[in-house]
Amino acid sequence: MTAPPLALSVRGLSKNFGALVVAQAIDLDLMPGARVALIGPNGAGKTTFVNLLTGFLEPDSGTIALAGEHLVGLRPEQRVKRGLVRTHQISTLLFDNTARDNVAIAVAEREGFAWRMLRFGKEWCACRDEAQQRLEEMEIGGAADRSVAQLPYGEQRLVEIAIALSLRPGVLLLDEPAAGVPAHETELIHQVLGRLPADIAILIIEHDMDVVFRFAHEIVVLVQGRILMRGPPAAASADPGVRAVYLGNTAV
Amino acid sequence: MTRGRVSPGLAAIGHALPWAIVIVYFYAAPDYLSFGTQVMIWILFAMSLDLVLGYAGILTLGHAGFFGLGAYAAGLFAIHVSSDPILGHVAAVGITALFGAVSGAMILHTSGVTLLMLTLAIVSVMSEYANQARGLTGGDDGLQGIKLDPIFGIFQFSIFGKTAYVYAAVVLFGWFLLAWRIVHSPFGRSLDGIRQNPRRMRAIGTPVWWRLVAIYTISAAMAGSAGALSAHAARFVGLSVLSLLSSGIVTVALILGGTRRIYGAFLGATIYFVVQDYSAKISPFFWEFVVGGMLIATVLLLNGGLLDLGPAALRLRDRWRGAAKDGE
Numbered sequence: 001m002t003a004p005p006l007a008l009s010v011r012g013l014s015k016n017f018g019a020l021v022v023a024q025a026i027d028l029d030l031m032p033g034a035r036v037a038l039i040g041p042n043g044a045g046k047t048t049f050v051n052l053l054t055g056f057l058e059p060d061s062g063t064i065a066l067a068g069e070h071l072v073g074l075r076p077e078q079r080v081k082r083g084l085v086r087t088h089q090i091s092t093l094l095f096d097n098t099a100r101d102n103v104a105i106a107v108a109e110r111e112g113f114a115w116r117m118l119r120f121g122k123e124w125c126a127c128r129d130e131a132q133q134r135l136e137e138m139e140i141g142g143a144a145d146r147s148v149a150q151l152p153y154g155e156q157r158l159v160e161i162a163i164a165l166s167l168r169p170g171v172l173l174l175d176e177p178a179a180g181v182p183a184h185e186t187e188l189i190h191q192v193l194g195r196l197p198a199d200i201a202i203l204i205i206e207h208d209m210d211v212v213f214r215f216a217h218e219i220v221v222l223v224q225g226r227i228l229m230r231g232p233p234a235a236a237s238a239d240p241g242v243r244a245v246y247l248g249n250t251a252v
Numbered sequence: 253m254t255r256g257r258v259s260p261g262l263a264a265i266g267h268a269l270p271w272a273i274v275i276v277y278f279y280a281a282p283d284y285l286s287f288g289t290q291v292m293i294w295i296l297f298a299m300s301l302d303l304v305l306g307y308a309g310i311l312t313l314g315h316a317g318f319f320g321l322g323a324y325a326a327g328l329f330a331i332h333v334s335s336d337p338i339l340g341h342v343a344a345v346g347i348t349a350l351f352g353a354v355s356g357a358m359i360l361h362t363s364g365v366t367l368l369m370l371t372l373a374i375v376s377v378m379s380e381y382a383n384q385a386r387g388l389t390g391g392d393d394g395l396q397g398i399k400l401d402p403i404f405g406i407f408q409f410s411i412f413g414k415t416a417y418v419y420a421a422v423v424l425f426g427w428f429l430l431a432w433r434i435v436h437s438p439f440g441r442s443l444d445g446i447r448q449n450p451r452r453m454r455a456i457g458t459p460v461w462w463r464l465v466a467i468y469t470i471s472a473a474m475a476g477s478a479g480a481l482s483a484h485a486a487r488f489v490g491l492s493v494l495s496l497l498s499s500g501i502v503t504v505a506l507i508l509g510g511t512r513r514i515y516g517a518f519l520g521a522t523i524y525f526v527v528q529d530y531s532a533k534i535s536p537f538f539w540e541f542v543v544g545g546m547l548i549a550t551v552l553l554l555n556g557g558l559l560d561l562g563p564a565a566l567r568l569r570d571r572w573r574g575a576a577k578d579g580e
Binding site for chain 1: 433434437438439440441442444445448449451452454455456457458459460466
């Protein structure tokens, strides 16, 4: 029996901005269905790492393989088509549009309908129906007709996750899904995160340790563009090196 | 897009209104048909600008380049190739579409002020070329000697402009149907998304550059079609079609009427030329002042152009009623 292919395999990923090393020979594997949290202090290179994965930055060296297919050199939108999808730290939505249309446009793009100019009635209806369903899975089906600009911030975050899921990702990068969400809405985000489809490999970038410990099966600690350690949450919080650089000497 | 819903009956009347005016005008103002033709040509031009500037958010001051290219192509085609107007129109549209695709592919990697400057540069080069190439274009004397066969061999172009009027109306209607369809299609929605947030669109896998080149090409063809109409209607092409002023006028007309509604082009271009016509009669220098004042008032008071006048009045009424109620 052969091992199942890795959902994501990163090897020796490096990037410098002049003398500043922002990614230093990063190796990272994600199995299908993985729930891994990427943590690290400010400036550790988390955002750079996400930009390298998604193609907004090109690495100086190293490889990225998504389900065995190499991604380096592909444009961001091509990587999305292949199943590497991200959400944004700050709500990145079409604020003039309704929640449903935000998701439906993504569905149309996935299905290749988004080039349709003349004949589209049936297909667009199907996109909208699917969008409605995605929003209902997030328990915000009732907000579908509202402009996303009018939605509470927590619901905007859920729309963003609904969009990401509608693209049928193999690997999902969640960039601080709970950032900026007021306390009374965070529970909803937690529940949604807990219900995400089991077959998707998820890398969550998060500052909130509460989210990390509830969600992640594994923690990767990034410091100065380098992976300091990888292990189960308990090991991470017990590791003296991690405590020193990130969690603080007295916390946890 | 969340906009107020109106009843289907009212909407149908609204949709029919511009075309009813086109038909009524034909019978009511036979002596002013060339004015009507000019307005329809500029409606088409403004509509083409709406597709790129309004919907896709492509900042451009170079749209006169396509209008002018279409006009010169149609004029030169009539002089050197064939005096069939339909054939000439199709050729002009094809050439401007090609030029739109090539120039768009080169400049649409950029955005914002950079893009604006590049569009400006392209139209300036075109204008100067047309000015210098006197042998081809007639330079600042304009392109003269355009002769056209009757359309379908039946409808003769005449000084009264009946044929040109109907020809312009039919072409405008055709492009209107296409534009209406496009802006409501998934393609049009993706353009609207690109205007709002290109980063979001790339994150859902949209090939942003290809989309922009596509709409730029369609819009160029539409502007070229307007230019061809103007060359055919006047049987003359002046150097001013390629001027920055033309780009400015079409932008002012569009913003005056309202962007991103298709009908904004109809209202804006009509108002612009009617006001120009009337106030120029009062004083030849006065009309720019009037148009300028209208533009400032529109941009400051109405976020959706003059098309927003109705909704804005309703809002004002509601507020006034609310205030009256509070006062009781």
